[in-house]
Amino acid sequence: MRVEKDELVPCRTADDIVRVRKEVRARTVALGFTLVDQTKLVTAASEIARNTVEHGGGGIVRLQVVNDGVRNGLRLVFEDRGPGIRDIALAMSDRYSTGTGLGLGLSGAKRLSQDFSIDSKPGEGTTVVLGRWK
Amino acid sequence: MEQIPILRIGRCLLVTIQVDMHDRLAMALQDDLTEKIVATRARGVLIDISALEVVDSFIGRTLNNIAAMARVLDAQTVVVGMRPAVAITLVELGLSLSGVKTALDVDKGMALISRLIDGSVASADARREG
Ligand SMILES: Nc1ncnc2c1ncn2[C@@H]1O[C@H](COP(=O)(O)OP(=O)(O)OP(=O)(O)O)[C@@H](O)[C@H]1O
Ligand SMILES: [Mg+2]
Numbered sequence: 373m374r375v376e377k378d379e380l381v382p383c384r385t386a387d388d389i390v391r392v393r394k395e396v397r398a399r400t401v402a403l404g405f406t407l408v409d410q411t412k413l414v415t416a417a418s419e420i421a422r423n424t425v426e427h428g429g430g431g432i433v434r435l436q437v438v439n440d441g442v443r444n445g446l447r448l449v450f451e452d453r454g455p456g457i458r459d460i461a462l463a464m465s466d467r468y469s470t471g472t473g474l475g476l477g478l479s480g481a482k483r484l485s486q487d488f489s490i491d492s493k494p495g496e497g498t499t500v501v502l503g504r505w506k
Numbered sequence: 507m508e509q510i511p512i513l514r515i516g517r518c519l520l521v522t523i524q525v526d527m528h529d530r531l532a533m534a535l536q537d538d539l540t541e542k543i544v545a546t547r548a549r550g551v552l553i554d555i556s557a558l559e560v561v562d563s564f565i566g567r568t569l570n571n572i573a574a575m576a577r578v579l580d581a582q583t584v585v586v587g588m589r590p591a592v593a594i595t596l597v598e599l600g601l602s603l604s605g606v607k608t609a610l611d612v613d614k615g616m617a618l619i620s621r622l623i624d625g626s627v628a629s630a631d632a633r634r635e636g
């Protein structure tokens with residue numbers, strides 16, 4: 373898979389969450405995603421951006437335009453150096469939250485993306501990757 | 507500070523969300539609406555989200571909270587104008603706006619609120635008489 377474009381957007385404050393939504397929207401439009409596909413990826417990005425800010429203590433997101441030889445896609449790599457997640461399977465389950473949320477962020481973002489992966493180590497941080505193809 | 511305007515029309519409060527709300531703005535709207543419902547004794551709250559291109563779990567939860575809070579203050583909440591792409595996405599996200607009534611547009615929303623208010627007035631009258 374070739375990365376054709378790689379941009380970095382900060383993800384530290386509530387305003388950054390809005391900015392991430394805007395930047396992801398602009399790129400899905402440029403890639404020619406359908407309106408529904410745009411909305412799904414923007415919403416998933418909003419959930420993970422909020423996790424990065426609230427649970428991860430802030431971080432960054434890489435917006436990558438990728439090509440697998442056949443299709444273009446958008447890959448979003450969220451990274452923080454926060455407390456990490458001890459039990460990823462538990463965190464991924466619907467309705468599980470250590471905060472005041474509904475616990476839908478991780479599981480919902482996974483349902484809304486075609487590619488999803490999460491990597492986290494306690495004390496080191498968390499990386500979540502979302503992807504959708506045209 | 508930026509604020510979402512709340513308009514009063516008869517027994518109703520009308521909110522038209524025109525910006526992509528950041529989290530604090532959504533919470534401020536919830537607080538402002540609570541105060542306004544008490545101050546104006548409004549019986550209905552109409553929230554027009556036709557300009558919203560994204561409703562994530564935070565905004566969805568805020569809409570649910572507003573409806574729950576309004577109910578306690580004896581006001582009915584109707585959300586109008588949800589875009590189809592937003593509705594499809596909410597289902598897949600797993601968020602249900604179960605506490606919120608919805609209508610297609612502002613006119614239909616107003617009509618629904620009137621029926622809901624009159625309905626609750628009628629049943630209160632019936633209780634008094636019966
Ligand atoms: N970047 C992160 N760093 C540390 N912990 C995280 C991170 N992202 C998620 N978590 C943990 O995983 C749990 C589940 O996350 P999820 O987004 O599903 O729910 P939530 O954020 O608690 O609520 P919601 O997203 O519905 O408002 C969180 O409560 C938190 O404990
Ligand atoms: Mg979350």
